[in-house]
Amino acid sequence: MAEKNERGTNSGIIIERLRQKFGTEVLDMFAQAKEPTLHIAVRTLSNVYFDDKKNMIMLGNKTQKRTFFDLKDARKFMQTLIIANGCKNLIESGKTTSIRDLFYNTKHTIGDTKENTFDEQEESDPIIEDIEVSANALREELHLRAQSKGSMVGDLTIQDAGDTIDLRKMGSGGWAVPSIVEPDIVQFKECGAKFILFIEKDAVWSRFNEDKFWKKHNCIIIHGGGQPPRGVRRMLRRLHDELKLPTYVLVDNDPWGFYIYSVVRQGSINLAYESVRMAVPDARFIGLSSFDQERYKLPAEVTIKLDDGDKKRVKEILAYPWFQRKEWREELEHMVKKGVKLELEALSSKKLTFITDTYLPEKIERKEWLA
Amino acid sequence: MAEKNERGTNSGIIIERLRQKFGTEVLDMFAQAKEPTLHIAVRTLSNVYFDDKKNMIMLGNKTQKRTFFDLKDARKFMQTLIIANGCKNLIESGKTTSIRDLFYNTKHTIGDTKENTFDEQEESDPIIEDIEVSANALREELHLRAQSKGSMVGDLTIQDAGDTIDLRKMGSGGWAVPSIVEPDIVQFKECGAKFILFIEKDAVWSRFNEDKFWKKHNCIIIHGGGQPPRGVRRMLRRLHDELKLPTYVLVDNDPWGFYIYSVVRQGSINLAYESVRMAVPDARFIGLSSFDQERYKLPAEVTIKLDDGDKKRVKEILAYPWFQRKEWREELEHMVKKGVKLELEALSSKKLTFITDTYLPEKIERKEWLA
Numbered sequence: 208m209a210e211k212n213e214r215g216t217n218s219g220i221i222i223e224r225l226r227q228k229f230g231t232e233v234l235d236m237f238a239q240a241k242e243p244t245l246h247i248a249v250r251t252l253s254n255v256y257f258d259d260k261k262n263m264i265m266l267g268n269k270t271q272k273r274t275f276f277d278l279k280d281a282r283k284f285m286q287t288l289i290i291a292n293g294c295k296n297l298i299e300s301g302k303t304t305s306i307r308d309l310f311y312n313t314k315h316t317i318g319d320t321k322e323n324t325f326d327e328q329e330e331s332d333p334i335i336e337d338i339e340v341s342a343n344a345l346r347e348e349l350h351l352r353a354q355s356k357g358s359m360v361g362d363l364t365i366q367d368a369g370d371t372i373d374l375r376k377m378g379s380g381g382w383a384v385p386s387i388v389e390p391d392i393v394q395f396k397e398c399g400a401k402f403i404l405f406i407e408k409d410a411v412w413s414r415f416n417e418d419k420f421w422k423k424h425n426c427i428i429i430h431g432g433g434q435p436p437r438g439v440r441r442m443l444r445r446l447h448d449e450l451k452l453p454t455y456v457l458v459d460n461d462p463w464g465f466y467i468y469s470v471v472r473q474g475s476i477n478l479a480y481e482s483v484r485m486a487v488p489d490a491r492f493i494g495l496s497s498f499d500q501e502r503y504k505l506p507a508e509v510t511i512k513l514d515d516g517d518k519k520r521v522k523e524i525l526a527y528p529w530f531q532r533k534e535w536r537e538e539l540e541h542m543v544k545k546g547v548k549l550e551l552e553a554l555s556s557k558k559l560t561f562i563t564d565t566y567l568p569e570k571i572e573r574k575e576w577l578a
Numbered sequence: 579m580a581e582k583n584e585r586g587t588n589s590g591i592i593i594e595r596l597r598q599k600f601g602t603e604v605l606d607m608f609a610q611a612k613e614p615t616l617h618i619a620v621r622t623l624s625n626v627y628f629d630d631k632k633n634m635i636m637l638g639n640k641t642q643k644r645t646f647f648d649l650k651d652a653r654k655f656m657q658t659l660i661i662a663n664g665c666k667n668l669i670e671s672g673k674t675t676s677i678r679d680l681f682y683n684t685k686h687t688i689g690d691t692k693e694n695t696f697d698e699q700e701e702s703d704p705i706i707e708d709i710e711v712s713a714n715a716l717r718e719e720l721h722l723r724a725q726s727k728g729s730m731v732g733d734l735t736i737q738d739a740g741d742t743i744d745l746r747k748m749g750s751g752g753w754a755v756p757s758i759v760e761p762d763i764v765q766f767k768e769c770g771a772k773f774i775l776f777i778e779k780d781a782v783w784s785r786f787n788e789d790k791f792w793k794k795h796n797c798i799i800i801h802g803g804g805q806p807p808r809g810v811r812r813m814l815r816r817l818h819d820e821l822k823l824p825t826y827v828l829v830d831n832d833p834w835g836f837y838i839y840s841v842v843r844q845g846s847i848n849l850a851y852e853s854v855r856m857a858v859p860d861a862r863f864i865g866l867s868s869f870d871q872e873r874y875k876l877p878a879e880v881t882i883k884l885d886d887g888d889k890k891r892v893k894e895i896l897a898y899p900w901f902q903r904k905e906w907r908e909e910l911e912h913m914v915k916k917g918v919k920l921e922l923e924a925l926s927s928k929k930l931t932f933i934t935d936t937y938l939p940e941k942i943e944r945k946e947w948l949a
Contacts, residue, residue, distance in 0.1 A: 297930075303788060304930055305781035305923070312926040316879050323879050355729070355780050356803070358754035367749020368788075378738020379763055383729035383754035385784070392750055409726050410676035413756070417674060417739075432727070508687050508694050552676070555683040559668075559675055 218298050218391065221349070224342045225298075229291035243275035245287060248340040248480065255479040257528040262488035264473050264529075266340070266480040283334070289313050289324055290334045291342075297350040303387055305352045306335055340480045345389070347441065352386035357439040358409070359384050360416055361427030362399040363450075368392055374427070379416060384429065386438040388445065395449055399425055403446050404567070405439075405490075406430045407458040407467055411551045411562070418563040424571075427452075434467055440485045443471060447487045454487050455576065457567070460495035461511075461548035462520035465530075465539070468492050473529050491576040493567070495549050497542040503566070509556045510547035518543060534577050589669050589762065592720070595713045596669075600662035614646035616658060619711040619851065626850040628899040633859035635844050635900075637711070637851040654705070660684050660695055661705045662713075668721040674758055676723045677706055711851045716760075718812065723757035728810040729780070730755050731787055732798030733770040734821075739763055745798070750787060755800065757809040759816065766820055770796055774817050775938070776810075776861075777801045778829040778838055782922045782933070789934040795942075798823075805838055811856045814842060818858045825858050826947065828938070831866035832882075832919035833891035836901075836910070839863050844900050862947040865937070866920050868913040874937070880927045881918035888919060905948050 229245070236243040248254070249269040258265045275284045293313050297304060304312070310331040316323050325331045339346050346353070358381035363374045365382075372382055385392075404426050406412045412430035415421065421428045427446060431439035447454045456471055458464030472490045474482030496502070500510060513521075524530055525539050542548065554562045570576065600616070607614040619625070620640040629636045646655045664684050668675060675683070681702040687694050696702045710717050717724070729752035734745045736753075743753055756763075775797055777783045783801035786792065792799045798817060802810035818825045827842055829835030843861045845853030867873070871881060884892075895901055896910050913919065925933045941947065 302930060304785065304926070307781060307921075308785070308923045308926045308930065311880055311921070311923045312930055314879055314927065315877065352781060352784060354803075355751070355784070356727070358726070365749075367751055370747040370749040372747070372749055376741040376743065377753070378736075378741040378743055378756070379758070380726070380738055380754040380756040382748070383751040385749070385751040387750070410678060410723060413723060413726070414675065414679070432725075506686065508685055509682055550678075550682070552679045552682045555675070555679045556685065559673060559679065559683055 218348075221342060221344050222295055222298050224344070225291050225295045225338070228341055229288055229338075233288065243284070245273040245284065245341070246270040247273055247287075247337045250336060250340065250480065252476060255476055257473070259528075261483075262473065262529065263482040263486050264476060264479045265482060286325060286330065286334050287337060290331060291338050294335075294338065294349040294351070303350040303352050306332055306346070309335070309351060336480075345441070345481060345484055347387040347389050347437070350387070353437045355384065355386040355438055356433075356436045357384040357429065357431035358382065358412065359427065359429040359442070361403075361421040361429075362425050363427050364396040364398070366394040366396060371396070375422070379413070381412075381416060384431070384438050384442055386436065388438050388442045390445070393442075393445075395446070398450050400427045400450065400452060401425045402571075403427045403429065403443065403450075403452050403454045404493075405435070405443055405454060405456050405471060406551075407433065407456075407464060408551060411457070414560070415563055415567075418560055420563045420567070424568065435471065437485065440471060443490070444485055444487050447490070454490045455493040455571070456490050457493050457551065458495070459548070459550045460497055460499065460542065461513075461550075462517050462524060464495070465524055466520070469524070469527065469529065489578055491578045493570050493576045495551060495553075496575075496577075497538050497545065497549075500545070500547075500549060503554070503557070505549070505553055506556060509553040510545075510549055513543070513546050513548055517548060538577065589719075592713060592715045593666055593669050595715070596662050596666045596709070599712055600659055600709075604659065614655070616644040616655065616712070617641040618644055618658075618708045621707060621711065621851065623847060626847055628844070630899075632854075633844065633900065634853040634857050635847060635850045636853060657696060657701065657705050658708060661702060662709050665706075665709060665720040665722070674721040674723050677703060677717070680706070680722060707851075716812070716852060716855055718758040718760050718808070721758070724808045726755065726757040726809055727804075727807045728755040728800065728802035729753065729783065730798065730800040730813070732774075732792040732800075733796050734798050735767040735769070737765040737767060742767070746793070750784070752783075752787060755802070755809050755813055757807065759809050759813045761816070764813075764816075766817070769821050771798045771821065771823060772796045773942075774798045774800065774814065774821075774823050774825045775864075776806070776814055776825060776827050776842060777922075778804065778827075778835060779922060782828070785931070786934055786938075789931055791934045791938070795939065806842065808852075808856065811842060814861070815856055815858050818861070825861045826864040826942070827861050828864050828922065829866070830919070830921045831868055831870065831913065832884075832921070833888050833895060835866070836895055837891070840895070840898065840900065860949055862949045864941050864947045866922060866924075867946075867948075868909050868916065868920075871916070871918075871920060874925070874928070876920070876924055877927055880924040881916075881920055884914070884917050884919055889914060909948065 233243050254267040254269040273280045310328045314325045360374050360377045360381040365372050409430050409432050415428050456468045458467050474486040604614050625638040625640040644651045644655050681699040685696045731745050731748045731752040736743050780801050780803050786799050827839045829838050845857040
C-alpha cells in the first residue's frame with residue numbers, strides 16, 4: 208500500500224511531514240521555552256488567485272499563526288495536534304476512514320472536565336483542511352475518505368486494492384469509483400482508450416454504456432452523479448496526466464453545467480489548494496453548447512426558460528477570469544440572449560440514441576469543443 | 579435480453595399486456611362506438627393497506643375510470659397511450675432509458691396547435707406509475723431507469739449485461755449497482771455467501787470492504803448511499819429470494835435509520851404496488867439498537883440529542899402497523915426515553931474497526947436482531 212509512485216507521494220514522506228510539523232517542531236518549541244506556534248495557510252478568498260499560466264485556481268502564500276498560549280487559539284492548537292496524530296495513525300495502520308469517523312474517533316471528554324476535544328464535526332473538518340495544506344497532502348493521502356459517487360467503464364484495465372479489474376467487462380453498472388484513488392490504491396494497466404469522456408448525469412452515462420459507446424469509439428466514460436465528488440475529479444486528473452489522453456466534459460447547457468465544467472477544469476475557490484492535484488486545466492467542453500439548439504434543429508418545446516437564479520449565475524460565471532475568452536463569452540451571452548437552457552436529455556426528442564450515434568461523434572470529429 | 583426467468587416476467591408478456599390494455603382494447607371500444615375508457619388503479623393512501631400475513635404494504639383493488647370523451651380526462655387519456663407506446667418501443671428495441679429521457683422523447687407540440695403532449699415531467703411521471711400498476715410490471719420491466727446509487731461486493735459471481743463479474747475481486751470501489759437489475763440483465767452465478775448485509779452509509783460500507791469483512795464472514799455487502807434507490811432494493815429482494823440468504827440491515831440509531839429499515843422490509847406507502855417485488859419482509863434489523871450505548875459502554879459524548887423533528891418522527895413510526903410488536907415498541911420507546919440518537923460512526927470512539935471486528939460478528943453470533 209505504501210509504494211512510491213510517479214505521481215503519488217510516498218506515505219512515509221507524509222508521515223514524516225506530519226511528525227515534523229505537528230510533533231518534533233512543537234516539542235522543540237516547548238523544550239526551548241518558546242511559545243509553541245503553528246503556521247497555517249489562509250484559505251479565504253483573500254488568499255486565492257487565478258494562475259494564468261497554469262490555468263488554475265491557486266492558493267497564495269499568506270499564513271496565520273496559531274499559538275498555544277493564546278486563549279482563543281489554544282483549543283484549535285490542541286485540535287490540530289489531535290487530528291494530525293489521528294491521520295498519522297491511519298496512514299501507519301494502512302487504514303482509511305471518513306472525516307465523520309475521524310471526528311468520532313478523536314472526540315472525547317478531557318480528563319475530569321466537561322470539555323470535549325471537539326463538540327461538532329464543523330470543528331474537526333476545517334482542521335483537516337489546515338493539515339492538508341500544511342503537510343502539502345491531499346486528504347486522500349492522509350487516508351481520509353469523502354463521499355463516493357460515480358461509475359466508470361471503458362477500454363482500460365486497472366488495479367484497485369490489489370484486484371485486477373477489466374473495465375471492458377463491467378456490465379451495465381460499471382466500477383464504482385471509490386473516494387480514494389491515489390496511486391498506492393489504484394493503478395492503471397492496459398489501456399486502448401483514445402480519450403476520456405466525463406458525463407454530468409448518471410442516466411446519460413447509462414445511455415453511453417448501454418450503447419457501448421466506449422467500445423465503438425475506444426474511450427473511457429465516467430460520471431460523478433451530478434457535481435463530481437473528489438474521487439472522480441482526482442481520477443479524471445490522473446487518467447488525463449498518466450495516460451496522456453484528452454478529456455471531454457459533457458454537461459447540461461445551463462449555468463450549473465458550466466460550473467461543473469469549471470470545477471473539473473480549474474478547481475473550486477473553496478478548495479483552491481487542491482487544484483494542483485485535482486484540476487484538469489485543458490479539459491475540453493464538448494457540450495451542450497448554447498448554439499446546439501439551432502445547430503441540431505431541436506424543437507422549442509424541449510428548451511427550459513432561464514429563471515432569475517440562472518441569469519444571476521451566468522453573470523457570476525462571466526466574471527470568472529477563466530471565462531474571459533471571446534468564445535466563452537459568446538457561449539454564455541448566447542444563452543442569456545435566447546433566454547433558455549437545455550438538458551442533455553433534450554437530444555432524445557430526436558431519437559433516444561441521437562446523443563451517442565450522432566451528437567458526440569460529430570462534435571469530436573468536427574473538433575467542436577471549447578477549452 | 580428477453581429470456582424467461584423464474585422470477586422475472588418475459589418482455590414478450592409485458593409487450594402483450596401493453597398492447598392489449600392500451601391498444602387493442604381501446605381500438606375495440608372505438609370500433610364498437612363505446613366510450614373509450616381506461617381503468618387505472620387508485621394509488622392514494624385510501625387504497626393502501628398493510629397485509630399482516632405477507633408482512634407488506636399493499637395496494638387495494640380500487641380503480642378509477644379515465645375516459646376519452648371527458649374533457650378533464652382526455653389529456654391524461656392521450657398521455658397514457660403515448661407513454662404506453664413509448665415503453666413498448668423501448669422494450670422492443672431492447673433499450674432502457676430514464677423517466678426524464680422518456681419525457682423529452684415523447685414531448686412534442688401537437689400538429690399546428692400550441693398544445694404540448696406534456697408540459698412538465700410532473701405530468702409524465704404519474705402516468706408511468708399508472709402503467710406500471712395497470713400492466714402489473716415494475717418500471718424496470720418497462721425498461722425505465724431511476725437514479726443509480728450504491729455499490730456491492732462479496733462472495734458471489736454475477737452476470738451483468740452479458741459480462742461475468744467476480745464480486746470477490748472488485749477492489750475498494752466495488753460494482754456499481756445499476757438501476758435495472760431485472761433477471762434478463764443481471765443473473766446470479768457461483769455464490770459462497772451465507773448472508774447479505776445492507777449498510778445505510780457508503781462510508782461505513784467502505785470500512786467493511788477495506789477490512790474484507792465479506793471474505794472473513796462469507797457474505798455480500800451492499801449500500802445505497804443513504805435511502806437506497808430502487809435498484810438496490812430490488813437487488814436485495816432478488817438476492818434474498820433467489821439465493822435463499824438471510825438479510826441484515828445496519829443503519830444509524832435514529833428515526834431515519836428505522837425508516838430506511840422499514841422501506842427495505844415492507845416497502846413505502848408511495849410505492850405500495852411495488853412491495854410485492856421490492857420488499858424483503860423478513861429482513862433483520864441488526865443495529866444500531868437504542869440499547870447499544872449501554873450494551874457497548876459508548877461514552878455519552880458520542881450521542882446526539884433527539885430534536886423535535888426526531889421525536890415527532892418516532893411517534894409516527896410507532897403508529898405504523900408493522901412496528902407494533904413488543905420488541906419494536908421497546909426499541910423505539912427506549913430511544914425517546916434516553917433522548918439521544920447514535921450514528922454508526924459512534925462505534926469508532928472505541929476503535930475504528932470495532933464495528934467490523936466485534937460489533938457485527940457478536941450481534942450475528944448472539945442472534946441479537948429484530949425482525
